Amino acid sequence: MRALFLPRRSPMPGFGLSMGVTVTMLSLVVLLPVGALLWKGASFGATNLWEVVNRPRVWQALLLSFRLSALAALFNLAFGILLAWVLVRYRFAGRRLLDAAVDLPFALPTAVAGIALTALYAPNGLFGALAAEIGWRIAYSQWGIFLALVFVGLPFVVRSVQPVLEDMDREVEEASATLGASRWRTITRVVLPVIMPAALTGFALSLARAVGEYGSVIFIAGNIPMKTEIAPLLIVIQLEEFNYDGATAIGIAMLVLSFTLLLVINLVQIWSRRRIGYV
Amino acid sequence: MISADPVFTRHENRPPPPRTRTCISPTTEPAWVRRTLIGIVLTLLSLLLFAPLWAVFAEALGDGIAAALASLGNRDALSAIRLTLTVAAITVPLNAAFGIAAAWAVTKFDFAGKSLLLTLIDLPFSVSPVVAGLCIVLLFGANTTLGGWLVASGYPVVFALPGIVLATLFITFPFVARELMPVMIEQGRAEEEAALTLGASGWRTFLTVTLPNIRWALVYGVLLCNARAMGEFGAVAVVSGKIRGQTATMPITIEMLYNEYLSVAAFTLAAVLALLALLILAIKTALELRHADALSAIRKH
Numbered sequence A: 001m002r003a004l005f006l007p008r009r010s011p012m013p014g015f016g017l018s019m020g021v022t023v024t025m026l027s028l029v030v031l032l033p034v035g036a037l038l039w040k041g042a043s044f045g046a047t048n049l050w051e052v053v054n055r056p057r058v059w060q061a062l063l064l065s066f067r068l069s070a071l072a073a074l075f076n077l078a079f080g081i082l083l084a085w086v087l088v089r090y091r092f093a094g095r096r097l098l099d100a101a102v103d104l105p106f107a108l109p110t111a112v113a114g115i116a117l118t119a120l121y122a123p124n125g126l127f128g129a130l131a132a133e134i135g136w137r138i139a140y141s142q143w144g145i146f147l148a149l150v151f152v153g154l155p156f157v158v159r160s161v162q163p164v165l166e167d168m169d170r171e172v173e174e175a176s177a178t179l180g181a182s183r184w185r186t187i188t189r190v191v192l193p194v195i196m197p198a199a200l201t202g203f204a205l206s207l208a209r210a211v212g213e214y215g216s217v218i219f220i221a222g223n224i225p226m227k228t229e230i231a232p233l234l235i236v237i238q239l240e241e242f243n244y245d246g247a248t249a250i251g252i253a254m255l256v257l258s259f260t261l262l263l264v265i266n267l268v269q270i271w272s273r274r275r276i277g278y279v
Numbered sequence B: 001m002i003s004a005d006p007v008f009t010r011h012e013n014r015p016p017p018p019r020t021r022t023c024i025s026p027t028t029e030p031a032w033v034r035r036t037l038i039g040i041v042l043t044l045l046s047l048l049l050f051a052p053l054w055a056v057f058a059e060a061l062g063d064g065i066a067a068a069l070a071s072l073g074n075r076d077a078l079s080a081i082r083l084t085l086t087v088a089a090i091t092v093p094l095n096a097a098f099g100i101a102a103a104w105a106v107t108k109f110d111f112a113g114k115s116l117l118l119t120l121i122d123l124p125f126s127v128s129p130v131v132a133g134l135c136i137v138l139l140f141g142a143n144t145t146l147g148g149w150l151v152a153s154g155y156p157v158v159f160a161l162p163g164i165v166l167a168t169l170f171i172t173f174p175f176v177a178r179e180l181m182p183v184m185i186e187q188g189r190a191e192e193e194a195a196l197t198l199g200a201s202g203w204r205t206f207l208t209v210t211l212p213n214i215r216w217a218l219v220y221g222v223l224l225c226n227a228r229a230m231g232e233f234g235a236v237a238v239v240s241g242k243i244r245g246q247t248a249t250m251p252i253t254i255e256m257l258y259n260e261y262l263s264v265a266a267f268t269l270a271a272v273l274a275l276l277a278l279l280i281l282a283i284k285t286a287l288e289l290r291h292a293d294a295l296s297a298i299r300k301h
Helices: A015-044 A046-053 A056-089 A095-101 A110-121 A126-133 A142-167 A170-178 A183-212 A215-221 A231-240 A244-276 B006-013 B031-060 B065-072 B075-108 B114-126 B129-140 B145-152 B161-172 B175-187 B190-197 B202-231 B234-240 B250-259 B263-290 B292-300
Strands: none
Touching (some): A015 B075, A015 B114, A015 B161, A046 A056, A046 A244, A056 A142, A056 A244, A056 B031, A095 B263, A110 A126, A110 B250, A110 B263, A183 A244, A183 B114, A215 A231, A215 B250, A231 B129, B075 B114, B075 B175, B114 B175, B129 B145, B234 B250, B263 B292
């Protein structure tokens, strides 16, 4: 433990300064606040925490958040691979514009995205009115939450897969075609395994982002308890009632669930990298 | 005279090349598949990205440009813009300084616990902004020991500027560091070592060797960090207390106006942020086109 964060001999200067700044900022900005949450949870006690979480409304919100986030991340996984493929392999007018536009969800504030999506997909909006004619309610239903989560998670898979596709040798595909594989077989058996680890990284980032997302969702969700209420909103409601214990319990539940999920994804990633022998 | 040089004669004797048949390349898809895929991508991106962007401006200009501009002149709107600029002006330089320090420590030295440090730096990526805000409220809120003492001495953190800055710092924490690290790993340590051998001081080495190498990645990280800092909603909503004219940032003000059915005012403020987002995307694209080599490591990461 004594050797932790101490360098092996190096001619480079500035270790003390850079490490000092890093550890100080990290402690002040991240570790102390997260520690405060865990401390508060510990002093509240495990049984009390469980009592708060183990209510139907909380379970429904957690289930809704994680289920819709998983669905949105899966959609983004498939669409992200397709989008990266089209952007890297095909040449067409407006490709550069499309490439630049993929980053829009990173640059556009979530509250702006939230009200814009609501304006379009609400029953009196441009697309919402069309959907309403066939009896499809998008905004103020789970579809709206799904849409907002797809929006915020869109760039992650594209941006992880794109560089891998760009670096990939065409020779491998040629070899596969020469050996008689159909194009579809080449794509599923040769191309997909190479881009899968990167795609899974993007999937995990997109999922993590979706689970915690608040700004873009609350406008379009309608926020009906037990139906379209996401877990972060429950925390905000508890805080508005000055119920810090309740907020802490739900916050810790969310932390535990998302870390478990990321751990599982990391394990899958390690497994998939081993299986194809690619780092 | 017989032409002895076969190089010049071979040309005339060569049979004409076989007529190239137009055939489908084995490493691409048939034209109809390509067109369908491009069509699907264009449709989905129009529904998901372009239409909402258009909607922001259409709603803002719904009552004409005069009404939109008038809503921006409102006192609350002006104070929201000022607050958002202040928060960004404090958090972005702090995060840039942290990012450079962290990238220097991680890429120029080998030490035990490096992956632990990297995991901790990435932690904010997997914490919900609302939970981040909650953490800050639990640490500095008026009902905690530390927070109570700070409020009593006249330095409230929660429901005041310091809390908003802290929440924004938390959310944007890994942005600059994560952009710099892959570039600095790729460039290695040899150039800095050469400068040091030639007698340059540590600072001089950093300013004249390292900084020029990483400047475009730094600009890139700062842009992303700035976009997020100005647009953060969830974490700020929890710590700001939403006091009109005092702790309401632009995104918070947009929410308040929207909930009061002041649609034009809300969307005009949103359009300002959307213009800023478009500007950031334009600069980013220009950087990528002009300095593709200096930034390639980021994309490979």
